Every structure is written in C-alpha cells, then in structure tokens.
Amino acid sequence: MSERLVVVGGDATGMSAASQARRRRDADDLEIVAFERGRHVSYSACGIPYWIGGATDGPDALIARTAKEHRARGIDVRLGSEVTTVDADAGRVLVRGPEGREEWTGYDHLVLATGAVPIRPPIPGIDARGVHGVQTLDDGEAVLRGLDGEGIRRAVVVGGGYIGVEMAEAMLRHGLDVTLVDRNPQPMNTLDPDMGRLVRTALEGLGVSVVSGAAVREVLTDREGRARAVATDGGEYPADIVVLGLGVRPATALARAAGLPLGEHGGLLTDRAMRVRGTERIWAGGDCVEVLNLVSGTFKHVPLGTHANKHGRIIGTNIGGGYATFPGVVGTAVSKVCEVEIARTGLKESQACAAGLDFVTAVIESTGRAGYYPDADPMTVKMLAERGTGRLLGVQIVGGQGAAKRVDVGAVALTAGLTVAAMVDLDLGYAPPFSPVWDPVLVAARKAADAVAADVRGR
Numbered sequence: 518m519s520e521r522l523v524v525v526g527g528d529a530t531g532m533s534a535a536s537q538a539r540r541r542r543d544a545d546d547l548e549i550v551a552f553e554r555g556r557h558v559s560y561s562a563c564g565i566p567y568w569i570g571g572a573t574d575g576p577d578a579l580i581a582r583t584a585k586e587h588r589a590r591g592i593d594v595r596l597g598s599e600v601t602t603v604d605a606d607a608g609r610v611l612v613r614g615p616e617g618r619e620e621w622t623g624y625d626h627l628v629l630a631t632g633a634v635p636i637r638p639p640i641p642g643i644d645a646r647g648v649h650g651v652q653t654l655d656d657g658e659a660v661l662r663g664l665d666g667e668g669i670r671r672a673v674v675v676g677g678g679y680i681g682v683e684m685a686e687a688m689l690r691h692g693l694d695v696t697l698v699d700r701n702p703q704p705m706n707t708l709d710p711d712m713g714r715l716v717r718t719a720l721e722g723l724g725v726s727v728v729s730g731a732a733v734r735e736v737l738t739d740r741e742g743r744a745r746a747v748a749t750d751g752g753e754y755p756a757d758i759v760v761l762g763l764g765v766r767p768a769t770a771l772a773r774a775a776g777l778p779l780g781e782h783g784g785l786l787t788d789r790a791m792r793v794r795g796t797e798r799i800w801a802g803g804d805c806v807e808v809l810n811l812v813s814g815t816f817k818h819v820p821l822g823t824h825a826n827k828h829g830r831i832i833g834t835n836i837g838g839g840y841a842t843f844p845g846v847v848g849t850a851v852s853k854v855c856e857v858e859i860a861r862t863g864l865k866e867s868q869a870c871a872a873g874l875d876f877v878t879a880v881i882e883s884t885g886r887a888g889y890y891p892d893a894d895p896m897t898v899k900m901l902a903e904r905g906t907g908r909l910l911g912v913q914i915v916g917g918q919g920a921a922k923r924v925d926v927g928a929v930a931l932t933a934g935l936t937v938a939a940m941v942d943l944d945l946g947y948a949p950p951f952s953p954v955w956d957p958v959l960v961a962a963r964k965a966a967d968a969v970a971a972d973v974r975g976r
C-alpha cells in the first residue's frame with residue numbers, strides 16, 4: 518500500500534526533501550504533498566539583497582523551481598496552505614487552505630521545514646508603513662515599491678549582521694544616504710570586534726554612517742503613519758525607508774504545540790538522520806532545527822541555506838529508503854558589502870572561551886594577488902589555534918576580491934582537525950593573478966603556528 522509524505526514548508530529544506538524522496542520512490546509507492554502558506558516554493562531568500570540592489574533579476578529569477586514544475590515531477594504542492602496543528606499521536610496535520618477551510622491530512626512521514634521567523638522587536642512604530650523585513654520575495658517586492666516612492670533619499674538599516682550589511686549595499690546602489698544602526702560594538706558580530714572594525718571602516722569608506730552600540734527604541738512616524746526616523750537612546754536618525762535585518766529565530770510554534778523536543782535556542786532537536794528525537798516518522802531540517810557545531814561540541818541555531826539544502830537531501834534520502842546523516846557544521850559563512858568580502862569559519866574568541874577552549878591568535882595583512890599584479894587588494898586574516906595542541910579553531914577574513922572563499926580552506930582544515938602547523942604545508946594553488954606566492958591563509962597559519970610554539974616554550 519502506498520505511503521504518504523507530508524511536507525510543511527515549501528522552500529529549501531522542504532522541497533529538497535520532497536524532490537529527493539520522489540527521485541527514490543515513485544508515485545505508486547509514495548504520495549508527496551507539500552503545504553506552503555506563501556505564494557512561492559523553492560525560492561532563494563539569499564538573492565533578495567542582490568535583487569533589491571539591482572545586481573540580479575528577480576523575483577522569478579530567484580525561483581529555482583515553480584510549484585507547477587514540482588507538480589509535473591509528481592509532488593502535490595499546495596500554495597496558500599498553512600499547517601496549523603500537528604497531531605503526532607494520530608499522524609495527521611490540520612491545514613487551512615487558501616479559502617480558509619480547515620481539513621485534516623494523514624501522513625506516514627512528516628517533514629517539518631518551517632524555516633525561521635525574522636526578529637521584530639515589539640517597539641512603537643515597528644509595523645509602520647515604510648518599515649520592511651527582507652525574508653520573502655513579497656518582502657523584496659515591497660522594498661522595491663517603497664524605493665519607488667517620492668522623495669526617498671535616506672535609508673536606515675537596523676541590524677549589522679550579514680543581511681544588514683548586504684542591505685546597506687543595496688540601499689547605496691539606489692543612491693540613498695544610508696545609516697546602519699546596530700546594538701553591537703561593531704558590525705558583523707559573527708566576527709571578533711577587531712575584525713568587525715575592518716567592516717565598519719569599509720562601510721564608512723563607502724559613505725555609510727555606522728551607529729554602533731545603539732539599540733533601536735522606536736520607529737518615529739509622521740502624521741500619515743509613515744516611518745520618518747529611527748530612535749535609539751543616543752539619537753534620532755531620519756529615514757524615508759527602514760530595513761530590518763535583526764536576525765531570525767527558529768519557526769517552531771507548531772512543533773512546540775505538538776510537544777516535540779526543542780533545544781535551548783528554540784530549534785527542533787533531531788538525530789543525525791534528521792529525524793526529530795523521540796519520534797519514528799517526523800523529520801525536520803533547515804532553519805527550524807539546531808545543529809551540532811563540530812568545533813565547540815555544542816548545539817546552535819545556524820540558519821543558513823547551505824545547511825537547509827543538505828538537510829532536505831538527507832531527509833529525502835532516508836524517507837526514500839536510503840541512508841544519509843548530517844555530521845554537523847563548523848560555522849562557515851561568507852558575505853560582502855560592495856567590494857569588501859567578509860568570511861568566518863570555526864569559533865571566534867568569545868565562542869572559544871564559552872566552549873572552555875584556550876587559544877592563541879594570529880592576525881596578518883596580505884593581498885589577494887601577487888603584490889605587483891593589478892588590483893592586488895588588501896586582505897586581513899585572523900586565525901585562532903588551540904593552546905598546546907595547535908589545532909585550528911577558527912578563521913576570519915576581511916578583504917578584497919578572493920577573500921571570502923579562501924575561508925573554505927579553513928573549513929576543510931577544521932573538518933579534518935588539522936593543526937595550524939599542518940596547514941602551513943597545504944599544497945594550495947599559486948599564480949600571481951590568484952594569490953601571492955605565500956597565500957594569505959598560509960601566512961596566517963605560519964604566524965599562528967609560531968604563536969603556538971612560543972606559547973609552549975613560554976610555559
């Protein structure tokens with residue numbers, strides 16, 4: 518008898534799981550129904566800042582596969598359909614359809630791929646006209662419509678994480694005066710403050726006013742209820758448009774109500790096969806789960822598309838009768854603001870401390886190409902290595918072209934458990950247009966290895 522797979526959430530995790538399961542089991546054997554409350558499936562939120570900034574087309578270009586294309590492949594996609602209850606004991610979900618009618622659907626396998634909820638602090642004015650999030654394609658369209666209005670000259674971006682800095686770039690590309698307001702001491706709090714300071718300098722060099730250490734208290738509105746300024750304890754920053762990039766939290770209200778296990782960051786807890794702990798036939802992945810950080814050994818909420826797609830594939834493989842597991846993450850993330858690339862992997866200093874790891878650091882300045890080659894942009898690399906063992910703990914890079922993806926060397930080294938001394942011998946490619954003869958990552962590893970050795974000698 519045929520089984521039924523029900524997917525809740527039709528983006529990266531949900532549709533990857535559905536597609537992979539369909540590849541492995543045909544429609545006679547497995548019926549697949551995917552409920553998505555929005556208007557789109559398989560869309561790239563990652564592309565929204567670049568679409569808004571004009572670097573790419575959108576929104577259609579950001580849709581990897583439409584509902585119609587999924588249906589043609591044997592996946593019953595239901596748009597405008599929100600799952601409001603999971604009845605795990607009976608193996609069924611309650612769905613509110615586009616016309617508002619509610620209906621139960623039974624499942625043999627359930628995939629929870631509900632993603633994340635953008636953080637919107639409950640402050641006065643947060644829902645005013647002219648205040649925008651950037652989570653969905655509809656949000657992207659709303660921002661572009663907002664930018665089209667009369668007299669839009671000043672943008673305030675709230676939040677200095679990667680979405681905030683990407684949106685600051687997008688606003689600059691529309692010719693606006695941009696202020697970035699962030700409660701942390703430096704933008705890009707995923708980096709150490711010394712590396713975040715480089716991002717701040719880069720933003721200021723591009724003409725962005727960076728206001729740090731300032732939590733937003735209120736969005737001030739005009740008589741028509743439109744946002745006109747953002748207020749912090751330290752001042753007011755005039756705005757014709759306000760963009761929120763305050764991060765996200767796991768969308769697990771449904772899971773919580775169903776009594777499913779949540780971790781300390783509010784994400785669902787799964788085993789390595791991405792099956793929800795303590796359940797037989799409920800699976801979860803992407804932005805609604807917590808993942809193991811392989812360097813710190815702790816569970817974290819790491820809402821990135823790279824993991825979401827992998828989780829979906831693993832879930833679909835397992836439901837499809839195969840076997841796949843997710844080992845965890847090392848904490849790799851890349852971003853950019855205009856020409857300045859930003860990258861990190863592993864642990865930053867405060868994370869290493871919190872994990873009880875003692876470490877030495879090395880910071881080096883180099884260039885992305887041979888010094889004599891045109892456009893050899895500067896690059897700063899910071900490395901953390903464990904005291905005594907010399908095991909690599911983290912890499913952060915800020916610099917010009919070629920900076921960001923260099924961090925992947927660090928990600929591989931972390932996964933392999935390499936020491937910084939072993940990294941010095943890595944056979945990385947070299948030619949003048951691509952790197953100096955000593956790649957910046959190798960120079961940083963050399964300096965970190967020296968610091969480890971000096972520390973051992975000094976004990």
Ligand SMILES: Cc1cc2nc3c(=O)[nH]c(=O)nc-3n(C[C@H](O)[C@H](O)[C@H](O)COP(=O)(O)OP(=O)(O)OC[C@H]3O[C@@H](n4cnc5c(N)ncnc54)[C@H](O)[C@@H]3O)c2cc1C
Pocket residue numbers: 525526527528529530531552553554555561562563564565566598599600601630631632633651652653680768771802803804805820821822823824825
């Ligand atoms: C502006 C922006 C830029 C980003 N840039 C990057 C990047 O450069 N690199 C990177 O790795 N990641 C990036 N991300 C993160 C990445 O987009 C997410 O990690 C990824 O989309 C998560 O996929 P998901 O399937 O878990 O969740 P989501 O993409 O959030 O999808 C969840 C879906 O579930 C639906 N849903 C939720 N609840 C229900 C319900 N009860 N019933 C029916 N449907 C429901 C939602 O409508 C949504 O479509 C970015 C995100 C944003 C917002």
